[in-house]
């Protein structure tokens with residue numbers, strides 16, 4: 607059975623004080639959350655230490671927003687797998703469109719990061735998705751197939767999550783129709799050797815659309831940006847019906 611996974615991606619938001627305040631208002635909302643779902647918070651590097659302590663014993667797992675492919679070295683601004691696992695991090699987002707767009711991340715570096723994440727005991731969350739221009743040009747399917755083929759080369763599909771994030775839906779309020787997200791995620795699944803990989807949808811997921819998204823048969827979870835920053839909205843998403 608495929609795991610349901612709701613992950614918050616805080617991007618470059620929240621100081622340690624703000625992160626602690628979030629938890630104060632969030633953790634108690636999980637008392638009645640069904641056991642069938644996993645909850646992850648992918649937070650800025652500076653928040654990982656304090657959250658690792660505060661989340662100990664809770665059902666929320668910790669994720670980073672990137673991971674380098676080397677164990678250590680002269681890579682200013684990067685972080686390695688062992689540095690993350692040492693403090694209790696279990697997941698790492700890899701290949702988010704903001705990394706691809708602003709930091710020159712390519713399918714090749716994404717692939718290296720995925721392999722390294724697994725090597726050092728992390729479960730990577732691989733992000734794929736098309737821009738508006740690519741969608742309008744009818745390139746959605748070919749782009750995603752190519753991102754998957756290159757990104758997943760030599761990657762163990764028993765330890766990976768995939769997030770379909772159409773770039774035009776990220777942070778815009780312009781959610782991809784649930785039925786269309788389901789279709790693309792079905793296409794993603796058809797490209798995998800392991801049909802049980804958890805595949806999330808991401809892009810303007812909000813309290814008012816999460817139920818419809820999670821009702822789709824191919825969609826196993828959500829990668830949530832803006833709506834994960836506020837305890838009550840993230841709680842509503844995690845407690846989807």
Ligand SMILES: O=C[C@H](O)COP(=O)(O)O
Pocket residue numbers: 615702771775776777778779808809810811829830831832833
């Ligand atoms: O990683 C999360 C996605 O980029 C979605 O962000 P958003 O929910 O703010 O649209």
